Amino acid sequence: MRRRMAIAVLALIGLFISLYLLFYHLGWYGGLVCGSGAHACEYVQTSRYARFLGWPVPGWGVAWYASVFGIALLGVQPTFGDHPWTGRLLSLLAVGGLAFTIYLTSVELFVLRAVCRWCVGSAAITTAIFALVAWGWGKEREASGGREA
């Protein structure tokens, strides 16, 4: 329960970060607050890697975080808390999210050689969500081994 509440809170924070970057992509915001220095967020956000399968990457982020938030929120409700699909969906999303985060972070570090701080923040949140979900796998294994969780 506590894990899913933490996941919901983290996903909500990540959602706002993705919304900010998406608004920039859509041209609603003129620039990004990213600190000084040559390697700035806008350099990363205007590269070809800022789109994936034709969609802006922050758009995928908004969809992912909204899904994780929604499922985690459902997962703390008494009606759905024990439903197996809640955990499975969260696991699927967490693994997919982590894989995509590793890909994007690699592109920043090794291809663009520029670091967007907002992307780093989102990557940290995605990793934390994955860690919380993975921690739950360990707990489920213990429980299914006959020991009380």
Add this chain to the structure above:
Amino acid sequence: MAKRNRKSGGRKSSGGPGKTFYIVLALVVAVGAVALFALRGGGGERTPVRPMSVAALNQPADPSAGIVAGSADAPVTLAEFADYTCPHCAEFTRMTGRALRQNYVETGKVKWIFYDFPLSRKTNAIPAALAARCASDQGKYWPMHDILFANQLEWVTSGDPRGRFEDYAGQAGVDVSQWKDCYESQKYLPRIMASRAYGDQLGVDATPTLFLNGKRVPIRQVEYGSLEKLIQQATPSESSTGSP
């Protein structure tokens, strides 16, 4: 037999998370909304040269709007659609473009046409394209083009890159005051947007995009070795017998 979950995780005896959880969520929403509102101004106002006229921005496609390098009689034509703010375009120029121009354009084998394809009207793409085009007035387009790409990280996110562009214009060897008059007038804006419109017409959706003798070069072949092979394959053999 159902086991009671003793780890309530904040669950009240009636089930579900406690009030604290929803208060935390509400706080996150409030802070997030305030942050989105506060950050909407961005990290620095982009100062356009002056507001760009809608009429100048909306131009029909014009294949002659590119900048040509090399002999008009060259047997191979390579068209490049690029955005000055695009990191891949900078990498292409640095790793491939300059060497190809040296080895094939200057030797009369390839005619190179550079088309401006600014991906966004909100970045420094159009100001940079204007800066380069104004250098062309004094025959210094390609030096300015190379300097802009070589120093991309210095100006690409600047709120007002005019000062840097002026420095680059000086480095490129132009009369800076003449260049400044051109830049402030935005006289090349229609040509830049006509170039962009031509790219749209051809289906350009990313930069850099290359066309060799009118045929789009696959992205995996946009590198020196592959382009050299394509150019050699497209070049008529010098030893062919018989006149056409």
